[in-house]
Amino acid sequence: MDALYRDYILEHYKNPRNFGELDPHDLEWHDHNPLCGDELGVHIVVGDGVIKELRFHGQGCAISQAAASITSEDLVGMPVDGIAKLDADWVIDHLGIDISPTRRKCALLSLKVMRGATTGDASWPE
């Protein structure tokens, strides 16, 4: 099996979880990877300070789409103020593959968008 494009990565890429739009929604953010132009947005519905539902939308490579899809399953149910505490390793652990420096931003775009939506912080996660 391919070390990077593992079956579950490709499966999430082809059938991403929690993708689409949510209207109405409480929080939203949209951002892009300036290196490749890939775009990703998120809509979030909040209840009692907790993420009830979220949908990512946009387009990107297998790594960025799979990162958004895989992490989305754990993001639902998290307290909104807990997102700021998530870091790059949290995403990469979820992906379960080695990410080279050239693909790092692909992996981190979805967390960047989540942090933007919940804190307004538009910086890249570290």
Place this chain on the structure above:
Amino acid sequence: MAATAEHPLVDVRADFPVLNRVFDGKRVAYLDSAATAQRPRQVIDAMDEFQRSSYAPIHRGVYELARESTDAFEGARTRIAQFVGWDPACSIFTRNATEAINLVAYSWGRANIAPGDEVLITEMEHHSNIVPWQILCEATGARLRYLTLTEGAELSLDELDDVLAEGRVKLVAFAHISNVLGTINPVAEIARRARAAGAVTLVDGAQAVPQLPVDLSELGVDFYAWTGHKALGPTIGMLHGRRELLEEMPPFLGGGHMISRVERERSTWNELPFKFEAGTSAATEAVGLAAAIDYLGAIGMENVRAHERELTAYALERLPEVEGISLFGPSDLDHRGGVVAFAIEGIHPHDIAELCDREAVCVRAGHHCAQPLMRCLGVGATARASFSVYNAREEVDRLVQALTGAREVFNL
């Protein structure tokens, strides 16, 4: 025979040490020359020799080393200017093509563009020929307009005529060859129409000088910008300009060397081309670029063009074997340079490039600094293969094989 591009045009093993690199048992296939080209030993040696034997401040010292350095620098300028058929005194060294375009946008633009004027560019431009004009229009209150792409990924001269006929266009800025589509634009024809309408022209020649004969004395443009690092040379740019315009333009950057006399409150300017070369020039890079155009000149630009045309023809013939592939750019090889942008359904371009890298095939993935063009094409990004004198058919074969393998990894 060069005519079928079965072999590289040059002795790759001897002249391009970096192309002998082997990754995981596979010799590198470098298909990213539209981004930056590899440098031959002759360029590396010329720069090395200049630094070992002659390097000193240019245009200053009275000692022998300084004289040698100045001669090497100005000799390089003369050879480079002759290579593209222009007056050395109107050929300015810049940092790169981007700085050459910015020089015109800041110096000529701010002196000549007013509210209500229009700057006309095209949908196939690189960011370097978009953003300086956006900044200029923002600063002056002028309007930025775009010539659209035709179905065949070319420009429409009829549309150009229509826009020019409205009478507000003061500048037409466009690429000689698109870095994504490969489209070779009819430079002389556009320049003639622009001039008749009273508009100045600026051509981004970054992709053109490395791959076809360019004779500026015949093209009739006002400004022509290009860069050394895509032409087998180091990172140094060139701006060729029409003398009357350059003489009237204010300086771009102020500092040493560009002045004639500096008083406490004001200064007067040096003659051309030095008025536009503030500060210490990149003499070693100028020497390297002269060596690069000598190298290309010895091959013959007609031969370079024929070789890249054959490689492009072969790529356009073989790539459709890959299932799900879409190719961008003109199909008429007379109007197309040595670059092929493509997409494969079900695999993002980044993943294509990653999987090509596993076969030591270097292709570019992304927006190619042409985001407005990507939106016209209806894609976020593409993959791109581009060719130079050191490439041959076998590398196109390896690309096709890598793409077929990429589809297998993605279970397509």
